[in-house]
Amino acid sequence: MSPESSNETRYLGGKVALVTGASRGIGRAIAEQLARRGAKVACVATTADNCAETVAACNARTEGCVAYGVDVSHTAAVKELCGAIKKELGGLDILVNNAGVTRDGLMLRMPEDDFDRVIAVNLKGAWNFSQAAMRPLMKARGRIINISSVVGVTGNAGQANYAASKAGLIGLTKSLAQELAGRGVCVNAIAPGFIETDMTAGLEADAAAELLKSIPLGRVGRAEEIAATVDFLLGPGGDYITGQTLVIDGGLTL
Numbered sequence: 001m002s003p004e005s006s007n008e009t010r011y012l013g014g015k016v017a018l019v020t021g022a023s024r025g026i027g028r029a030i031a032e033q034l035a036r037r038g039a040k041v042a043c044v045a046t047t048a049d050n051c052a053e054t055v056a057a058c059n060a061r062t063e064g065c066v067a068y069g070v071d072v073s074h075t076a077a078v079k080e081l082c083g084a085i086k087k088e089l090g091g092l093d094i095l096v097n098n099a100g101v102t103r104d105g106l107m108l109r110m111p112e113d114d115f116d117r118v119i120a121v122n123l124k125g126a127w128n129f130s131q132a133a134m135r136p137l138m139k140a141r142g143r144i145i146n147i148s149s150v151v152g153v154t155g156n157a158g159q160a161n162y163a164a165s166k167a168g169l170i171g172l173t174k175s176l177a178q179e180l181a182g183r184g185v186c187v188n189a190i191a192p193g194f195i196e197t198d199m200t201a202g203l204e205a206d207a208a209a210e211l212l213k214s215i216p217l218g219r220v221g222r223a224e225e226i227a228a229t230v231d232f233l234l235g236p237g238g239d240y241i242t243g244q245t246l247v248i249d250g251g252l253t254l
C-alpha cells in the first residue's frame with residue numbers, strides 16, 4: 001500500500017472541509033492538502049470559475065470536491081452558500097477562513113473605502129463564515145482555522161487596514177475558542193510571515209535580498225508549509241490545541 005492511500009494518511013476521509021480564498025496561493029495549497037488527506041473540499045473564491053484549477057487538482061486526489069463563488073463580505077450570501085454546501089456535500093466538519101485582500105497605503109492618505117473593504121473581506125468574511133457554519137461544526141465537533149498574518153501581531157507601516165483585520169482575526173479566534181470549547185470545536189489561527197507568492201516572486205533583486213536579511217532562516221516560506229500546519233492542527237496532534245496563534249515566519253518576529 002502506498003503512503004498516499006494509507007488510512008493514516010487519508011485520515012480526513014468522510015469529512016467535509018470548506019476553504020475560502022482557495023483559488024491560488026495559500027488557500028489552494030490548503031485545499032489540495034486536505035483533499036490529499038481524503039476530505040471533500042468546498043473550494044470558495046469570488047467566482048466558482050476562479051477555483052476551477054484548484055478543484056481539478058483536489059479531485060485528482062479524492063472525490064467530491066466542488067467550487068463555489070461568493071463575496072465573503074455579504075452575510076446573507078455566505079449563509080445561503082453554507083446551507084448549500086451542507087446539503088450538497090453532506091455536512092461540514094472543517095472551516096478554513098483564508099480569504100483576504102490588501103489595499104496598502106499610509107494611513108494619512110488612505111481612502112475610507114480601502115479600509116472598509118479590507119476589514120469587510122479579511123475580518124467580517126471570517127465572521128460571516130464562522131457564524132453560518134457554526135451549527136454543523138458544533139454537531140461535527142469540528143475545527144476552525146483562521147489564516148491571520150505576522151502583520152496582525154507586529155503591525156506594519158503602510159498596512160494599517162490589513163494589520164487591523166489580521167489582528168482582529170486573532171481576537172476572533174480567541175473568542176470563538178472560548179465560546180466553542182464546550183462543544184468540542186477547536187479554533188486556532190495561523191500567522192504566516194513572508195510566503196512565496198506572486199507578490200514576493202515579483203520583487204526586484206535588491207528588495208528580495210533585503211527581505212531575506214530580515215528572516216533568520218534566510219528564505220521565504222512556501223504555501224505548502226502553511227498547508228502542513230493546517231494539516232497538523234486538524235490531525236490528532238491538534239486535539240488539545242485551541243485559541244492559539246501559530247506564527248510560521250522563519251524567525252522573522254524573533
